[in-house]
Amino acid sequence: MRPPVYIALCLLVCSCRKDKQGMPNYNYDNGTKSYNESIIEIAGNRVFVNASDEINSFDLAGNDRKFFYSGPGKPVHLLMHDSLMILKNASPGLVFIDGGTPVMSSFAFQGGSLNIGEAALHGNRMLAMDMKATFMDGDMKERGGPLYMFAHDRKQRRFSLTAWFTNQPYSDGFVRYHDSLIYSYDFTSSFNRILFSRFNLNDSMSVIEQNSFSFRRNKDINPSVTLDGDFLYLSDGLQIFICQIQGKFFVVKNTI
């Protein structure tokens, strides 16, 4: 047999033996990472619910259903601060509703729509945490986004982006307002540390101080945070940390 025939046959055999394993195929349900979204909020004497494609409201007895808002985009997360409602839409982004009137349709940054996780209001400033949790890196680390600050002009019924703060390449967390300061809770890439940051609320949005404590976390479980006076209840899904403001920061007092 001639050498070219051998070569051709060898190539054929090699091609058949070629390792067909490529990158793993992470098959996401509907292409998005599932997060437990807020669907019920109370403001004044009304209960607002995220009723699939629109926001409805009920009186406190659970009657008198009224249509409140729909579109553009499907609301997936509902936040309420005083009379201000913030909707995270599946598309195109954020909707602010101030006193019953939508004031801005959306924000979009860095090639993606702002995927707000948490927000806190302080005077005419609003800080919003961009979760960007739908992004997963090759090594399966969640990639969080920056903390944005918006200026809220209530008279003009307008929000404008004034600053943003990118802390670490991998982060997600929460924003809470307490005692004239904004705290952010930044869950780092190892998912076992919680970082507290206090921010200057000027337009430069600089960090005043930071500290951290150990925090065990399953990456599938969204931590939850409830602030009640000086106490903060922080859950990693499996346990609840009872934290209390002590000096400048929250410290863990007990675990349930």
Next chain:
Amino acid sequence: MKNWIAIWMLVAVMLWNCKGDLSVKDDTIYSAYKPVLMEKSRITTDLFMMKPRSKAHIVKTAVMGNYLLSVEFGLGFHIHDLSDKMNPLEKGFFQLPGCIDLEVNNNTIYANNLNDLLVIDMTDIADPRVINRQEKVFDMVIKAPDGLLVRKGLRDIPEGTAIISYEKL
């Protein structure tokens, strides 16, 4: 003739080697969770207080006076008495199928019971009472916590049942 034998032997070896390798490997990473199913008829009726149970997947916490309520993903909510924060007491677990969110207003809770909105009077913490139900307010599609597709064979939902939560495989 010798050449033909050699060729046929090579082809046989080649085919033998190709066997198996030509099949498409399933590299799909499926969810590490499986659905928790419940009969639809029971979802709206099996609401009751139970003994305290372990926490597996807290998705929401809320304060109601001296009590802390913490929602167990799709199953109900734990009740802790935090009158003494150094010595919290577990008061019980209220089973509320499909619950993922609740809000508190004084002694009243607004929570979802899968697709229904419930108003629950919590005046007697040991005996929560549903005082109003608005049906089909939500169109709940509860997904696996890791966002991945559930394995084949676990995806089928028998008629008359619905997914209320997920648990680790």
